[in-house]
Amino acid sequence: MNSTVPELLVRDMQVKSRTGRQRLQVDALRVAAGECLAVRGPSGAGKSTLLFALAGLIPVKDGSITWGGREIAGTSERKRAAFRRETCGIVFQDHLLFEELSAQDNAGLSALFAPKSAREEIDERGSTMLATLGVDASDRRRSESYSGGERQRIAVARALAGDPPVILADEPTASLDRANADRLIDDLFGQARAKGKTLIAVSHDPVLFEAADRVVTLQDGVLAGP
Amino acid sequence: MTELWFALSAWLQDLLLLAGLLLPLLLVGWLCLRGYRLWPLLGGLLRRHAVLSLTFTLLIAISVGNGDVFIAQERGLREGSARSAEKFDMIVAAPGSEMTVMLASVYLEPTALPLLDGEIYDLVDSHEQVALAAPLAFGDSYEGAPVVGTTADFVEYLSDGLASGRMFETIEEAIIGARVALDIGDRFEPVHGDGSQGVLDEHGAVLEVVGTMPMTGSPWDQAILVPVEQVWDVHALPIGHGPDWDGTLGPPFDPANFPGTPAILVRADTLWANYSLRSEFTTDRTMAFFPGTVLAGLHALMGDVRQVMSVLAVTSQVLVAVGVLAGLSMLTRLLARRLALLRALGAPSRFIFALTWSFATLLIAGGAVLGLLLGIVTTVVISNIVSEQTDILVTARLGWRELHLVAGFVSLTGLLSLLPAALATRRPVEADLRA
Numbered sequence: 001m002n003s004t005v006p007e008l009l010v011r012d013m014q015v016k017s018r019t020g021r022q023r024l025q026v027d028a029l030r031v032a033a034g035e036c037l038a039v040r041g042p043s044g045a046g047k048s049t050l051l052f053a054l055a056g057l058i059p060v061k062d063g064s065i066t067w068g069g070r071e072i073a074g075t076s077e078r079k080r081a082a083f084r085r086e087t088c089g090i091v092f093q094d095h096l097l098f099e100e101l102s103a104q105d106n107a108g109l110s111a112l113f114a115p116k117s118a119r120e121e122i123d124e125r126g127s128t129m130l131a132t133l134g135v136d137a138s139d140r141r142r143s144e145s146y147s148g149g150e151r152q153r154i155a156v157a158r159a160l161a162g163d164p165p166v167i168l169a170d171e172p173t174a175s176l177d178r179a180n181a182d183r184l185i186d187d188l189f190g191q192a193r194a195k196g197k198t199l200i201a202v203s204h205d206p207v208l209f210e211a212a213d214r215v216v217t218l219q220d221g222v223l224a225g226p
Numbered sequence: 227m228t229e230l231w232f233a234l235s236a237w238l239q240d241l242l243l244l245a246g247l248l249l250p251l252l253l254v255g256w257l258c259l260r261g262y263r264l265w266p267l268l269g270g271l272l273r274r275h276a277v278l279s280l281t282f283t284l285l286i287a288i289s290v291g292n293g294d295v296f297i298a299q300e301r302g303l304r305e306g307s308a309r310s311a312e313k314f315d316m317i318v319a320a321p322g323s324e325m326t327v328m329l330a331s332v333y334l335e336p337t338a339l340p341l342l343d344g345e346i347y348d349l350v351d352s353h354e355q356v357a358l359a360a361p362l363a364f365g366d367s368y369e370g371a372p373v374v375g376t377t378a379d380f381v382e383y384l385s386d387g388l389a390s391g392r393m394f395e396t397i398e399e400a401i402i403g404a405r406v407a408l409d410i411g412d413r414f415e416p417v418h419g420d421g422s423q424g425v426l427d428e429h430g431a432v433l434e435v436v437g438t439m440p441m442t443g444s445p446w447d448q449a450i451l452v453p454v455e456q457v458w459d460v461h462a463l464p465i466g467h468g469p470d471w472d473g474t475l476g477p478p479f480d481p482a483n484f485p486g487t488p489a490i491l492v493r494a495d496t497l498w499a500n501y502s503l504r505s506e507f508t509t510d511r512t513m514a515f516f517p518g519t520v521l522a523g524l525h526a527l528m529g530d531v532r533q534v535m536s537v538l539a540v541t542s543q544v545l546v547a548v549g550v551l552a553g554l555s556m557l558t559r560l561l562a563r564r565l566a567l568l569r570a571l572g573a574p575s576r577f578i579f580a581l582t583w584s585f586a587t588l589l590i591a592g593g594a595v596l597g598l599l600l601g602i603v604t605t606v607v608i609s610n611i612v613s614e615q616t617d618i619l620v621t622a623r624l625g626w627r628e629l630h631l632v633a634g635f636v637s638l639t640g641l642l643s644l645l646p647a648a649l650a651t652r653r654p655v656e657a658d659l660r661a
Contacts, residue, residue: 048660049656052655052656052659055570057569057570057655057656057659058655058656077575078574078575081569081572081573081574081575082572082574083572084570084571084572085571085572085573085574086572088572090570090571092567092570092659096563096564096567096659098267098270098564099274100270100273100274101266101267101270105266105270109568109571110571110572110573111263112262112263112264112266112267112573112577113262113263113568113572113573113574113577115261116261119263158571
């Protein structure tokens with residue numbers, strides 16, 4: 001994994017639907033290396049679309065998205081997958097775990113397609129992250145047997161197992177109760193800050209906004225700024 | 227190259243053919259899977275979709291098993307029927323259906339046949355190129371076992387030497403086939419007919435078992451062989467010898483006292499002589515034929531049917547495989563969110579491709595292996611049933627042909643699975659993640 005934390009620069013980015021409808025427009029966005037940014041906005045404003053575009057999960061043809069000088073807009077899926085593999089850890093709203101696998105297997109999921117030399121390291125870091133986040137994975141039980149809060153922490157451990165310089169979180173607290181949400185925010189931001197990672201989280205959660213270094217707002221698919 | 231191929235042993239050719247059939251699959255598998263650790267996810271998918279996976283696997287197993295059983299059984303029956311006829315070089319009978327005479331004389335199927343008289347028998351028996359001319363007289367039975375009148379020479383020839391006891395020496399003595407439920411020393415009373423006509427007429431003659439034949443794997447294992455004179459005697463016919471008969475069984479028979487025989491087994495003293503004998507004994511009063519030739523014609527017909535059935539079997543397997551692949555395509559949709567997650571984590575398209583393909587191929591290969599095992603068990607069971615019902619020893623076993631068929635099937639469907647695997651990589655990640 002690339003240990004250099006990249007700066008994000010977005011310029012004139014547009015995401016359009018297949019029918020040509022504009023879904024997202026970002027004229028300019030800069031996220032400094034190691035910054036924790038929160039993106040807020042009403043439902044349907046395009047928050048997840050922004051996150052997916054930044055992760056290269058949506059092919060962006062108009063504009064520019066550069067991570068530490070590495071352009072991902074207009075590039076092939078192969079290059080974007082390599083970018084995600086090397087640079088991003090993603091946390092989703094509803095955990096998205098392989099429920100039949102153990103917490104350890106889920107945390108080390110990216111080891112399955114990583115180069116052989118990196119596998120052991122990813123597995124070990126996944127286990128360490130689980131322990132750090134307070135998930136007891138010693139009995140190797142199925143992930144579906146864990147509580148919602150624990151499953152989301154497993155998802156965070158999975159995002160961090162590859163030691164990515166960037167963490168992207170899509171409504172990470174949306175499916176949790178307040179106590180679990182607070183703990184997750186502490187874990188997520190704590191890990192990011194402790195290791196100097198860039199964190200971009202989209203959310204409706206005011207507590208998460210308070211934890212962020214900066215908050216930007218999306219309204220009707222347009223980034224309006226803080 | 228061709229010369230080199232034919233210089234190899236049959237076993238090696240079969241092995242190489244098997245490897246050749248599997249090679250495309252192995253090559254694709256290596257290209258797809260190299261560098262990835264798929265088993266944790268595959269195991270997880272199998273556990274999560276256990277019922278669906280098992281259903282697919284069983285469908286393929288039944289389809290593969292059915293095809294294998296049919297082919298193996300047909301081959302076993304062909305070999306068994308050929309083995310039963312191998313001692314019957316040539317049959318001379320009254321003109322008619324060669325098939326009917328063959329079924330009656332080789333396979334002991336109860337049939338009423340016209341008789342050849344003593345003059346004809348004498349002509350055949352006294353021919354200088356004939357080494358053995360055995361009359362075969364049918365029509366009696368004992369508890370379902372056909373009682374066949376013949377000569378000691380024929381019994382000796384058929385059995386290649388008795389398994390136990392001695393040859394019959396009087397008309398009250400009998401030799402039994404290996405599967406007849408009698409022992410040496412047992413006495414029994416044959417009846418007229420084979421039991422299929424309902425009421426049986428007892429002749430009143432009591433015979434004693436004095437010897438047993440070894441297992442021949444033919445319907446003759448269920449037969450009781452008696453001196454032909456005994457059959458004629460209990461039917462109140464002349465017994466083939468003149469008034470000055472000294473009691474010695476078998477030929478020479480007196481044409482004037484020869485009551486007739488439905489068939490004569492003829493064995494020439496040399497192989498090539500069979501053809502001239504067949505020509506000589508094919509007249510307006512007699513029909514001479516080689517049971518092997520009749521059987522070959524029957525097998526050729528069976529061979530044609532086998533080809534058709536083989537095509538049908540393969541077609542059904544391919545149809546099942548296509549059905550399974552269609553199912554897998556649907557399953558791929560079920561897996562879409564998980565596959566999208568893997569892609570979001572940075573999994574290369576080849577990893578998604580390898581995961582989907584190996585899942586499909588695992589089910590297909592598992593089904594094929596299970597089908598082979600199912601085929602082996604079913605083949606043995608059916609062989610035993612067929613042997614029991616026909617008295618022809620059917621030793622059907624799965625062979626290279628079936629392995630080749632299964633290997634071809636696995637390879638073909640494994641390659642077909644590339645399609646749903648390729649489709650899985652082309653799904654929209656964002657839409658699947660939000661699904």
